[in-house]
Amino acid sequence: MDTNLCNGPANVGFPIPAKVAREAKPDLTLVNIAGVEVGGSAVVVIAGPCAVESLEQLFDTARTVKAGGARILRGGAFKPRSSPYSFQGLGEDGLKLLSSIRAETGLPIVTEVMDTRQVELVNSYADMIQVGSRNMQNYPLLKEVGMCRKPVLLKRGMMATIQEFLLAAEYILNQGNEQVILCERGIRTFETSTRNTLDLSAVPMLKRLTHLPVIVDPSHGTGLRWMVPALAKAAVAVGADGLIMEVHYRPDEALCDGHQSLDPDEFTQLMTDLKRIAIAVDRNIL
């Protein structure tokens, strides 16, 4: 076998890339996002709007999610949209808004990068750089974020096998950046009543195969606002190291993904419920 691969645990059926393999590293990786650690006993919640829209929207949403217990703020400045006619994000103005809200609230920020030419810019603002589902196999982008010294949130492609997901992470580690969080966000199946099919079995599978932390995105995973709480609870029960969820101060007015965004009250209630689940699996949400 190639020395760049290892066997992994019995019966997995495919080789594991050497740098992400759990066998490669006795201790689990802790990813540190401006002081917030993911991969330890705390379940870390990342929340915020799909897209940054305005100072007011971002500030109100950020205050809400912080009060509810979120530790990191999410918000898109560059948005990958299926249609060229949909809102494409505020670009650098969005990054500046995120930066000012970080200063205001103290929440570290995670935001997506879509283009190798934007990596330097996004890196200069973000505390964690997100590579989205559609770019999970954008290898030049993976290499570029691998050369950054910033944590990377890598979302599973909607069509990616577990093996391909690990290989994508390996591209990042292979450039010297080991601060990678994997995110299950739903895969595409024949079922159409939900936007995607959230594959929660990916969490224990990945935790067994790699030393990297694994979080879950129940917002994209279901595409249905009312269903997010149930799947968020399941994600904590199944062993996720964190959650990333869309919250909007006024979901019905959101420029993007309002149908899957929680409102402030729903988020606050959910956080209370999640803390109970976390304790039941011997973890905690601070």
Place this chain on the structure above:
Amino acid sequence: MDTNLCNGPANVGFPIPAKVAREAKPDLTLVNIAGVEVGGSAVVVIAGPCAVESLEQLFDTARTVKAGGARILRGGAFKPRSSPYSFQGLGEDGLKLLSSIRAETGLPIVTEVMDTRQVELVNSYADMIQVGSRNMQNYPLLKEVGMCRKPVLLKRGMMATIQEFLLAAEYILNQGNEQVILCERGIRTFETSTRNTLDLSAVPMLKRLTHLPVIVDPSHGTGLRWMVPALAKAAVAVGADGLIMEVHYRPDEALCDGHQSLDPDEFTQLMTDLKRIAIAVDRNIL
């Protein structure tokens, strides 16, 4: 719209068959299996071997699962196997063994029926009749169990949409039998690291659309013994009314599905863990 269908909740995108629709019935259906109620606040655990193999195997396994807190015993006498050369089950001898173990332990029994010609026989032994995944769209069989006055455990086809699943249940209710439990057991997707992809979002979706109870089978859903506990916990957290799991007193010697069967110690530990999750979602496992 056809009077046999109703709109269901907003934004579901397909009509709901009239008899299974939640709108059709103000109260949720409680299914009563020889005194054990499914669909109330208790989360009911059904456990036992994939196939009935011998008196010793069944008795030892039954004692274990009862001691751990299972309320109903599962065990296959007629087995649907992909290959004609695999063990096909003990047939009526298996039913007799189940019956004697019920007498011994007091546990109600659920077992599968595959053939319209066997329904009367299986009905004469079982406390609940199972229709397996491969028969979810076997309409003559659905009609036949619909004419029984016994609870029916209907498993989702591995390729069935939520709508088709509800329509299959409607076939049973339409014959006058409303004692139906729906079971999510994993769907087929491109991912091959697990046997199926357990679709836990089906639980809140079904609970919203129908008044019937919904349980989860993490054994078939994952196909991996070590992964069953994590998904069982997630199933309780997501809102399932029960679980059905494969347990074998000696998994390595099982004639069928040993790779996904818990051993007695694993089952006992899992039940302890599940009780904590149940409490965290305001339910209980008796």
Place this chain on the structure above:
Amino acid sequence: MDTNLCNGPANVGFPIPAKVAREAKPDLTLVNIAGVEVGGSAVVVIAGPCAVESLEQLFDTARTVKAGGARILRGGAFKPRSSPYSFQGLGEDGLKLLSSIRAETGLPIVTEVMDTRQVELVNSYADMIQVGSRNMQNYPLLKEVGMCRKPVLLKRGMMATIQEFLLAAEYILNQGNEQVILCERGIRTFETSTRNTLDLSAVPMLKRLTHLPVIVDPSHGTGLRWMVPALAKAAVAVGADGLIMEVHYRPDEALCDGHQSLDPDEFTQLMTDLKRIAIAVDRNIL
């Protein structure tokens, strides 16, 4: 390896059941349906309505398809419908109509059986017995038709792998009936613009792995009347031994599947086009 399995050709990745395996039999199987041979150099077209509705409908449609060059008449008497409220077929009356039209036109008939209890009845009327997609893994039914001495048309389940399809056929051969035709009819995928995704690669794959003839159903495979001709042509080009297509004398009035049924003119034109393709692959349509 189990003596009931053989290795099959290099690199297939799964064992082939022994009785269906191409290696098991030096000559390809010719299936003889009341004098019409499938599996030889002729490409055999089976056509007719989804469901038998009336003497007039069946007779008009049968005359048309015979004139166009179809060699076998299809028509459903027992219909597997997703909803219990949809038309379920005429039952034995439908079989009688098929029988009288056979007498009139000389076309052998193929019709579906859904229930082990109906096999004897259907066998007494049909020249070939169809096992539909939803019953591909209905093992008691497979065994029962395996005990008949009539050709069987076995349709691939909509989520069945090639291996499972071969194993289902093995159930029939294992009962002593080797007169089995395999039918690719579309698999379920994420794509929703067509009813199913017609997997034409299944044809050369099956032809390589088994000695049984392989035909294609472009009507169910696409679910779109206008698309049937293009896929029918592709099926002949890819090497299918035959086609089964839905034709209705008045598609807009059909009780079932009118949206995917050709009208007489479309069928007649298509047959002309198919003959040209058949010649281009060194076969013929008589």
Place this chain on the structure above:
Amino acid sequence: MDTNLCNGPANVGFPIPAKVAREAKPDLTLVNIAGVEVGGSAVVVIAGPCAVESLEQLFDTARTVKAGGARILRGGAFKPRSSPYSFQGLGEDGLKLLSSIRAETGLPIVTEVMDTRQVELVNSYADMIQVGSRNMQNYPLLKEVGMCRKPVLLKRGMMATIQEFLLAAEYILNQGNEQVILCERGIRTFETSTRNTLDLSAVPMLKRLTHLPVIVDPSHGTGLRWMVPALAKAAVAVGADGLIMEVHYRPDEALCDGHQSLDPDEFTQLMTDLKRIAIAVDRNIL
């Protein structure tokens, strides 16, 4: 409805982006690749190695495919590989080799671009720029090639719906570049006996919805060298405007995708067979 969308033909079930919509343009688009027209009555064959490896390899392969009737040479210089440890292509050296072989043979060349930063470079060498499956939703890259004045070969994502495929093409047209060819190359399904499932129904569907030419890649679509000819024939029969196929002068020594590459003799034989199919559907291969 948004003025950027139009209804498309009856019963398609989703809106069609305005610039790619067939309704938007009375005439079908002809794409002109350095004098070779795709989208007219000729079926155009593009062939060559997966990756450019050496002058000898490229030259020998190019001569073979030209002699067989291929009109355009393919060859990858920048290769998207699942693993960071696989051969990643020769980069600009590969582009230079392609350029010198073009000078030698007169064949226009198509090669893939993966990174926005490489578009200018690739554009300076290629006659047609390929956007691969994994980048079908890489929107910055789509915009960048949309700003070029070179034909673009856009491959369908392995889990992209027809609607998403059209929206991806719309990104290119929306930047002013209408010279786009769509390529069906297999989608990901549960079936694992082939590398992908070639969705030939996509060809008539796309031809109905858009004015752009549609070609098929049976090499990636099947992943099996012996199966390529059958599916190539089916693709011509179903109405494709062209084919793109992997050919290697020594497939067993290929650095990439040798298992799905035809050797020179297989390619030459296939071209002869394809010409017969083309004639049978009133087209031609020059």
